[in-house]
Amino acid sequence: MDAAVQRATALTSADRAFETLRTQIVEGELAPGAPLAEVEQATRLGVSRTPVREAFARLIAAGLAIERGPRSLVVSHIDAGDVTALFDLRRALDEQAARLAAARAAADPVTARDFADLADRFRAVTPSTLAADDPQRHGYYALVAEFDAALDAALTRSPYLAAAIASTRVHLARVRRLARDDDARLAASAAEHGAIARAIADGDGERAAAATRLHLHEALTSIHRHLPPAAPSSTAAPTKEHA
Amino acid sequence: MDAAVQRATALTSADRAFETLRTQIVEGELAPGAPLAEVEQATRLGVSRTPVREAFARLIAAGLAIERGPRSLVVSHIDAGDVTALFDLRRALDEQAARLAAARAAADPVTARDFADLADRFRAVTPSTLAADDPQRHGYYALVAEFDAALDAALTRSPYLAAAIASTRVHLARVRRLARDDDARLAASAAEHGAIARAIADGDGERAAAATRLHLHEALTSIHRHLPPAAPSSTAAPTKEHA
DNA sequence: CATGCTCTCAATGTATACATTGAGTGTTCC
């Protein structure tokens, strides 16, 4: 009964500091390259250095901050080259996830119905429904979030893969903010998601993987069209996560 | 120029604490399920709680420790179900890595030669060379480490993928310790590695991916043969990484 | 005037003191 209350208060200062910093980095409030100093952030967030240190450690683990030099932490950069690199990972993860989800749907009617339902809802997305009083397209992104949640639910047996996918999503959120999709792309993306969901619902792993690959190719192409084209090989080592 | 010297002295207490704990967990010295208490480990490692806290945070991020309850940290478990889940991720990552490495080898003669060289050395591995005064098979595992390093070198343009692969290797080290390979398996593994390296050297991405898939299937099968077969679905949520 | 050296200082790395919370135990009451 008091579980909900307890959970609300069980968030530590370190949790809040991490959440705040993560959000501000993803939203661009803390710009790439911005220095992250313990005392400064501690003052700003109204906590001591200890939880800030822990938050910084988590930011590094998530790839949102990188150590520049021995005593300098900065918000990690993200540019066109990074997006390509990120999609190199995403393709590997999402195709496999689609295969496994399809396998699960073939054995589990509940999963199959969930994805069939999602497929229908993605197909219902049209440029006209998109434009309906939703300048930020929250409705569409909420649907994508539901798709992600369904994928997670289908991957309970593959927690390592699920965790890796989760770790890419925060980076994708940053990319999404860099290159806002236009309505045409969003409508196409909906159709692609629908195709993936339908293939999963049908239990057809290879089709789901193929649909995923197609979707990622289109998404990456669209992003690069909207992004300043950084020189392909000049930016050498963009991000470096845990050792 | 002076980077190497600087790096040697730049190791902090937190780094050493993490390295020590990581090694002891991988080696089995700290058994799965063992509680990780700050004061106890601080005393044992001869440092204060602060660096230990940081080390714990990194262990959690690496998936070597999980929070059991609000104030209880334990060494993460790893069993047959986990191995399957880990390989679900590994297959995705390693196949993609093989494809990308092959693409790089096709464009970069140095990469191609490195893998061609590795392929020859893997093919030179036979049961007789394995048995030569090396009960722990350090020589063979060193060769595998060289293969991994070559893969990393080929993936400089895909740092996200490289980081994800790196994060799987520590878990694989744990698995390797659980189920020591016999000589026959090691010789077969060498042949499989050789096939992968040769395909990469030839710039044939799909062949490299196929060889990788085959290798992982054989490796997983071998591991399960040597492991107590945990019930498939009883062990629910093994590891949970960063949010 | 440029270059190099030193000194200061600010930031991180570490240790420790204080706050808080949850579990376990012992006692008391029904």
Next chain:
DNA sequence: GGAACACTCAATGTATACATTGAGAGCATG
């Protein structure tokens, strides 16, 4: 005798004091 309550205590969460190190400014010298 059993159950519930309160208390102790130990562990984590947080804050802060101390140590250390690297960077930058300022000065001196060639």
